[in-house]
Amino acid sequence: MDEKTISQKVLDEIRKKNITPEPRWKFQAGRLMVLAFVLVLLAISGLAVGVIFELLSQFHFDSMVFRPRGLRLISESFPYLWLILVVGALILAVAEFLRTRHGYKYRLSEIVAVFGSLSIFLGSIFFIFGQSGQTERFLEKSLPQYGKMTRTPREFWVQPEKGLVSGIILKNDEGIKIMALRDWGGHDWDVDYSKAKVAERVVLKEGVFIKVIGEKKTDVNFFAEEIRPWMRPGGMMMRRHMDTDVDFPMPMMGR
């Protein structure tokens, strides 16, 4: 009797063990899940990029770089945690994409370039429309550990030794150009702004939140070189991102 061919043996085994093909929907579902995972990772990466943009805009890095020890200030305050999240999410997204049905056809450099660009594009959208600012503020309020892991705008802008203070105006004497400012930690400052460049949008009156760049003179006196609004510049869409729900020590009456 002729020995069975491999084809015949396989067919016999299929019939004997009642082997059936896996259903098509299972493969389709698997592919959809991988694709969805890639999209989620790209969204996370984009959001993290947006938060980086948000923090950099809050830190006014463009002018910080020219200040004394400005580069050191930038390197200390750069949101490295968010950068790690961007890189981590992108790496995972690329790895998952390579597993897709057609992912292998593209060079790694091409995938990285496209995903990186997409991440920056999404981040810009999130930044412009305010989602990144909302995310950052939400984390700052909800996660006590967040402030320890990354420098928040409030922390950045209360570094009097480095010439940075911010907070709420308690009182303003326009005659002598000195105002009383309470910072986020509850410390009160007398800010001399007689020589300061005041940003156009800033109104120096009681209850307004501002950022001040200058020089600490004593433990209570601060000399202002520049005053900027606490809120970052933007159009109508920015108004809804005012810190109206900021948790702040109440100003003392009568000061």
Add this chain to the structure above:
Amino acid sequence: MVENKDLSQKTDEELAGLTAENPDFYYFLMARYEAKIIRYINRITNYPKEVVEDLGQEIFIKAYENINDFDRSLKFSSWLYRIAHNHVISHWRKRKKESKNISLEVDEKFINLFEADIDLVKDVDKKILAEKMGQALGLIKPNHKDVLILRFMEGKDYNEISDILRCPVGTVGTLISRAKKELRIKIMETGITM
């Protein structure tokens, strides 16, 4: 049992589509590839005949179980070779048996195809050359050996190799180029002067 007379005109891809409904169609598909897959397994391993046949059966069963995942944008042969390649590699890793120093059988067709590419000395006895090339093939890196076997023994083009090994077409070209360089060095180490 399905009649053979109507099926010889059907493409592999059509038969793959019919297989999901009736495994009898799969028999004719397997018959087309049985010898090729067994030969391919022999070329990339040094396993005994029984193990090779077992692997062949496992590969065809795996292909059958995954037939609904067959991507119609690929050639069926590329898809099947991909399953074969991955299954053999997986089996090799489990057994932790590295196929070092396996001497492959190299035929004149392979030498003729290769001659133009790596500038071999023309008056070397073809039989000796085949033996040395076979030895050298067994010594080069596994991924280099894979592409040379697929290209010059199995006759696959760059697109097919890209689909089988799941890498970009450009990478296939780079791999082949590097593989040839490595093979040339190994051949020289066997004593053949170039």
